[in-house]
Amino acid sequence: MSQLSRLISILTLLRSKRLLTATELANKFNVSIRTIYRDIRKLEEAGIPVTTIEGRGYSLMEGYHISPVQFTEKQANALITAQHLVNQTQDVSFIEDFKEALIKIKSVFRSSIQEKSELLDSKIHIFDANHENLTSNALSEIQLAITNFNYIEINYCKANDTQSSFRKIEPYAFYSTNHKWILMAWCHLRHDYRAFRIDRIEHFKILHDKFEDRKFNLQTYFQSCPYDK
Template identity: 45%
Template sequence: TSTGLSEKFGVSVRTIYRDIKALEQAGVPVVTEDGKGYSLMEGYKIPPIMFSESEANALITVEQLVLKNRDSSLIHEYTEAVNKIKAVLLYSTKEKAELLSNRIAVSPSIPQTGTSNSLTLIQHALTTFKVLKILYRTEEKDATTERRIEPFALYYSLQECWTVIAYCRLRKDYRMFRLDRVLKIEPLELYFKPHKLTLQEYLKTKEKMFGTPDIPLS
């Protein structure tokens, strides 16, 4: 029962309910039996996932940085993943991780840039070699352009924003697009062959041309 579990692990009943919900969200089949409490579905075995205290602390530290990220899709997916990981931590490790989480802060003085919500979609297109159609706002005010791009790589620039490096079918060359300027994005049922160029080669070439790889070109 929830009361029995709270007494065994020295936590509140509310914590037990929260952890059971997290287990269910992680796909663990928790069965509730009236008058008997909780149990796992017969035949189900929990995979051996164990994190050391230092590994858990590393995840918590990175979490604070991710929460400051300007792409909401990345924040959502990372938070879901971390919650599933927290659900399988030992209670002693979990308590220390939660303490650490409340003792880490990121400076509010970091420049605030535009937000985006397309990083997760672009990641999927990049790994499945899928063409994307985007409506992009250029540096010129109120100027928009529609492009079909082949995602090649992701780059976090000095401007504190994510950019996608992609082969632009309009320009017939590689271009860098800031995600906070992508107004619309749509995956197409078109696929492309993997690019032979490496990310290191692209960045070196761009740095030779402009002195830095951080200038977005569209």
């Protein structure tokens, strides 16, 4: 990451939280604390009113940024709650992308709403009695493949199967059930539509080759051929 990109990211983080330490920033960007000190000085030299609270960290001067987009407290609470639900999906890529998006959104919260949203965040707990220790890290890439009509090659392992099978698929849609993401795709091995649990995709590769849209509709598919686990 270039210094300019890091400075913009630091400013975004400072807008999204009331207080950040040099250690937190150094760990976030995988740089030294000395580098963070230099970055803070760069922001100050650029006229950004960064306030140093001795022994506690950095914050932005109150009222520095007033965005034309304003969130109500209830809207902010909905986003904080959504983050906890997103974390239940157990897809690393999706969770990380939502987290980064939320940081940018929180950067425009008023300070009073930031404070209350942080309080609410600590008060939300989600328990899953049917927890299954399987995670994935493919959802964000698969979303791009769906919207750009790219073929995907996968190694897929069915439930209660010890060996995976190679598939070339056309991704069309996905849905969530029991905290699991299911991908609907045209499977070239089976010459038909198939449902794939994303957390059972062991390896995947997004191809540059594009497929021709078959006009798949998830609702129509379920009406004619309901998915049976």
